Amino acid sequence: MSRGTLFDKVWDLHTVSTLPSGQTQLFIGLHLIHEVTSPQAFAMLRERGLPVMFPERTVATVDHIVPTENQARPFADPLAEEMMEELERNCKDYGIRFYNIGSGSQGIVHVIAPEQGLTQPGMTVACGDSHTSTHGAVGAIAFGIGTSQVRDVLASQTLALSKLKVRKIEVNGNLNLGVYAKDVILHIIRTLGVKGGVGYAYEFAGTTFDHMTMEERMTVCNMAIEGGARCGYVNPDEATFAYLKGRDFAPQGQAWDQAVNWWRSLRSDANAEYDDVVVFDAADIPPTVTWGITPGQGIAVDGVIPAPEDLPEGDRFVAQEAYQYMELQPGQPIKGTKVDVCFIGSCTNGRISDLREAAKIAQGRHVVEGIKAFVVPGSQRVKQQAELEGLDKIFREAGFEWREPGCSMCLAMNPDKLIGQQVSASSSNRNFKGRQGSSSGRTLLMSPAMVAAAAITGQVSDVRDLL
Amino acid sequence: MSQVKSIAGRGLPLVGDDIDTDRIIPARFLKCVTFDGLMGHAFEDDRGQAQGQHPFDQPQYKGATFLIVNRNFGCGSSREHAPQALAKWGIQALIGESFAEIFFGNCVAMGIPCVTAASEQVKQLQEAIAQHPQQSVELDLETLTVTCGEVSWPIEMDNGPRQMFLSGTWDACGQLVAQAAQIRATAAQLPYMQWA
Numbered sequence: 031m032s033r034g035t036l037f038d039k040v041w042d043l044h045t046v047s048t049l050p051s052g053q054t055q056l057f058i059g060l061h062l063i064h065e066v067t068s069p070q071a072f073a074m075l076r077e078r079g080l081p082v083m084f085p086e087r088t089v090a091t092v093d094h095i096v097p098t099e100n101q102a103r104p105f106a107d108p109l110a111e112e113m114m115e116e117l118e119r120n121c122k123d124y125g126i127r128f129y130n131i132g133s134g135s136q137g138i139v140h141v142i143a144p145e146q147g148l149t150q151p152g153m154t155v156a157c158g159d160s161h162t163s164t165h166g167a168v169g170a171i172a173f174g175i176g177t178s179q180v181r182d183v184l185a186s187q188t189l190a191l192s193k194l195k196v197r198k199i200e201v202n203g204n205l206n207l208g209v210y211a212k213d214v215i216l217h218i219i220r221t222l223g224v225k226g227g228v229g230y231a232y233e234f235a236g237t238t239f240d241h242m243t244m245e246e247r248m249t250v251c252n253m254a255i256e257g258g259a260r261c262g263y264v265n266p267d268e269a270t271f272a273y274l275k276g277r278d279f280a281p282q283g284q285a286w287d288q289a290v291n292w293w294r295s296l297r298s299d300a301n302a303e304y305d306d307v308v309v310f311d312a313a314d315i316p317p318t319v320t321w322g323i324t325p326g327q328g329i330a331v332d333g334v335i336p337a338p339e340d341l342p343e344g345d346r347f348v349a350q351e352a353y354q355y356m357e358l359q360p361g362q363p364i365k366g367t368k369v370d371v372c373f374i375g376s377c378t379n380g381r382i383s384d385l386r387e388a389a390k391i392a393q394g395r396h397v398v399e400g401i402k403a404f405v406v407p408g409s410q411r412v413k414q415q416a417e418l419e420g421l422d423k424i425f426r427e428a429g430f431e432w433r434e435p436g437c438s439m440c441l442a443m444n445p446d447k448l449i450g451q452q453v454s455a456s457s458s459n460r461n462f463k464g465r466q467g468s469s470s471g472r473t474l475l476m477s478p479a480m481v482a483a484a485a486i487t488g489q490v491s492d493v494r495d496l497l
Numbered sequence: 498m499s500q501v502k503s504i505a506g507r508g509l510p511l512v513g514d515d516i517d518t519d520r521i522i523p524a525r526f527l528k529c530v531t532f533d534g535l536m537g538h539a540f541e542d543d544r545g546q547a548q549g550q551h552p553f554d555q556p557q558y559k560g561a562t563f564l565i566v567n568r569n570f571g572c573g574s575s576r577e578h579a580p581q582a583l584a585k586w587g588i589q590a591l592i593g594e595s596f597a598e599i600f601f602g603n604c605v606a607m608g609i610p611c612v613t614a615a616s617e618q619v620k621q622l623q624e625a626i627a628q629h630p631q632q633s634v635e636l637d638l639e640t641l642t643v644t645c646g647e648v649s650w651p652i653e654m655d656n657g658p659r660q661m662f663l664s665g666t667w668d669a670c671g672q673l674v675a676q677a678a679q680i681r682a683t684a685a686q687l688p689y690m691q692w693a
Contacts, residue, residue, distance in 0.1 A: 046683045047676050051660040055673055057683045059690075067576065069530040080674065084684070095528065109528040116530045150689060160575040160599055176577035176603035178668075186673035188680055191602075192657045224515055225569035228598055258572070260598045281692040292688050324515050324572075344568065348514050441574070443524045462519045462573060469523070469542035 032196035034302035036152075036265055037231045039295075040171045044154045046188055053190045059153035060170075061088040061183045062139050063126070065095055065117040066443065067158030071180035072120040082124045084187040089148060090121050091129040093138045094443045098406050098433035101131050110444070124184075137409020137435040140164040140377035144248060145411055147277025151266035151293040156183055161377045161459065163254040166263030167247035168270055169293065171231070173260045194261060195229055195305035200236035203312035208494035210387065211246035212379060212457070212477035214238065216318040218250075219257040220328040222308065223345075227259025230305070233298060234264045238312040244273040245383045252378045253459050256325035265297040317493055319364050320461045320475040322352030327461075331480070331492045335362045355463055356472050357451075365490050367474070370452040372403040372485035373466075374430075374478045376440040379457035380408030382415050384478040388457075389421045391482035391496055397429030398488035404431035406438040406446075430485065442467025455484035500665035501608060501638065504590045506562025508634045508645070509552050510623035516566065517573035518600060522582045524574075532581040539582040553586065557630035565623050566593035568616070571600025580604045590636050592643055592652065594619050605658045608667045610638060612652040622650065638662055 032038055046055040063071075068090070075082070082088065095110040105111040121128035129135045129142060136142070140161050143149045151169030155162060158180045165172035175189065182189055199218060219226075232254045239247060247264045254262025264270075271290055274280045281289040316330035327349070329336065335353070337360035338346045353359065358367070374380075374388050385405065397403045405425050407413035413435055416422055422432045439446040440458035447467025448454055454466055454473050461473040474490060483491040526538045544551040552558050564583060570593045571579060580603050583591075591604065591611040604611050614622070625645050626632065635644045638659055642649045661667040673680075684690050 043687065044683065046679050049657075049666075049669070049672060050664065051657045051666060053657040053661070053669075055676060055680075057680060057687070059687065066527050070532055070577075073531065074670075078670070080670075083674075083677070083680070107528070112530060113528065153689060158575060158577075160573065162575075174575040174599050176575055176580075176599060176606060178577060178606035178670075179602065182606075182670050182673055185670055186676070186680060187684070188673050188676070190661075190669035190673060192655060224572060225595060225597070228569070228595065255599075256573075258569070258597065281689075285692045288688065289692065324517075344514070347567075351513070441519075441524045443527060460517075460519070460573060462517045464523055464542045465519050467524070469545060 034299035062157035065113045074181045085125040096436040141408035147280035164252040166251040169266030194231045197230045197306040201238035201310040202236040210477040211249040213318045215253040216328045224326040225258040227257040232259040232262040367490040369455045371454040375406030376458035378459040388478040388482040392428040395486040403485035406433045501662040505635045508563040508626040509558040509561035514568040518579035521579040535582040568594045572597035575599045577603045
């Protein structure tokens with residue numbers, strides 16, 4: 031049993047009661063909702079005649095279904111339009127703050143909440159989306175929930191949960207040139223496995239994370255769930271406080287000093303006890319690409335597709351499935367694999383620093399003819415900042431399309447989809463079969479800079495050759 | 498709300514590790530404001546590729562109550578549409594080597610137990626059902642056993658969720674709302690509640 035970690039402290043502070051089942055009733059400090067997983071939850075509330083207990087603790091935006099080209103209403107897709115109208119109605123009926131298209135602050139839920147300072151250290155955060163783990167980057171305890179649980183949070187601002195164990199994942203040292211936060215988390219997942227984190231919260235610690243920017247930490251925490259961990263976090267430090275200061279919902283004046291003191295007190299103690307500790311050396315982490323159908327099937331960009339006998343026995347079944355689906359052979363190098371579509375965006379890598387890194391690679395070069403390459407900023411604010419810096423111009427001149435904010439082709443619940451067996455180089459988080467909108471489409475996950483490199487070479491390329 | 502102590506019916510073995518919720522219900526079917534339209538779309542793309550050979554299309558498994566799965570079932574997206582689609586197909590309980598956490602939680606909130614057994618035992622159960630699809634399977638949450646024909650296996654489930662099924666409190670909503678005074682008291686102690 032862990033003791034003295036940030037996770038333990040935040041858990042204890044938010045415990046309302048112990049339920050007869052033995053589970054904890056946990057208070058949720060911030061509830062984020064979007065159009066896909068909330069309508070049925072509101073319907074259940076209406077059915078039971080329940081009000082929303084703390085409407086001011088829920089914030090809504092729209093991201094999954096929004097088109098990234100033409101956002102004029104009504105949407106061309108009547109089902110998407112219906113979902114929009116439902117969210118608008120629910121927010122109005124229950125008095126919930128809603129960042130709609132055109133508000134200037136709409137975007138992917140996991141981009142806009144940190145951006146506005148809504149997510150803060152020591153908070154519990156829940157959202158009907160598995161990538162809610164992102165918010166752990168600011169030192170919050172944040173996890174994804176399903177629709178019935180969205181109902182529970184709306185009705186009671188609490189959840190019935192069993193406490194997680196805590197695994198400290200320590201990474202120390204400087205990252206090599208061309209290695210980004212995305213590579214760090216892909217490397218961790220490929221080492222610990224896609225179910226290694228089930229039952230755990232991941233605490234990311236060590237000098238590598240200490241030196242990361244907040245946006246880099248968000249990329250890492252975002253994908254904790256891909257390693258099976260429902261929740262990932264980094265202890266709040268000076269970088270966290272500097273990031274938060276002055277944001278829309280950050281405490282101000284005297285409250286700011288109080289807040290910083292409280293946040294410091296929540297950090298895991300030096301003598302905290304963990305259920306497990308795993309240590310990595312940053313120097314061992316290469317630019318990483320996935321070759322298969324789970325985010326754990328990653329290899330170094332200059333590596334080869336592993337043979338079944340090189341894998342643990344438990345991983346061979348899925349490997350066989352992956353060779354067949356991806357049409358890749360053991361022993362084949364991943365570098366040089368032809369791509370058709372290049373997607374830069376998502377809650378993993380759609381923030382301003384991601385676009386800057388990709389733009390560095392794109393600048394003065396051009397997308398190979400026949401390849402569809404597009405950039406989808408994570409939020410309206412990210413888009414505005416990028417345009418202020420002229421990144422849109424760099425991308426456009428290089429042959430990338432420059433889009434409006436949304437989840438886009440990360441999950442393809444909108445017009446952005448792969449067609450047939452197309453191969454996509456993607457800065458998103460999932461390479462599942464059919465994930466990007468075609469039931470035979472193929473996804474290679476990588477950092478945004480590597481996606482840009484793939485776009486300008488037409489194939490999986492080592493970003494280090496272009497830096 | 499009903500207690501879930503034991504469930505009986507027939508089984509459907511679905512072999513494979515890391516079967517994610519995008520496969521259980523592809524994202525395009527999430528364009529809905531109710532769960533009603535999910536009927537018939539469970540594993541739609543996998544079924545299309547298997548051309549009638551997917552267990553969900555094989556006549557011997559029609560009407561099955563139990564889904565027997567392997568490692569890390571339900572990983573990925575938090576979409577409750579996944580267990581909702583399985584439930585609409587007729588699945589009332591899952592037996593597997595392991596389950597992804599959000600999927601497991603969604604199932605609890607819907608009154609669908611997900612129990613685990615050792616890898617070898619799950620594989621034996623899958624084979625036994627494949628050979629005799631009509632054989633009845635019984636899951637007992639009180640004794641934590643699953644019985645298929647003459648053979649019984651021990652199963653596991655964390656005690657918290659197990660108690661919720663046994664006592665009929667798996668839909669926690671009412672219980673949570675009933676603590677209103679305590680919820681407000683806890684909230685009042687949290688410094689950040691005063692800042693915004």
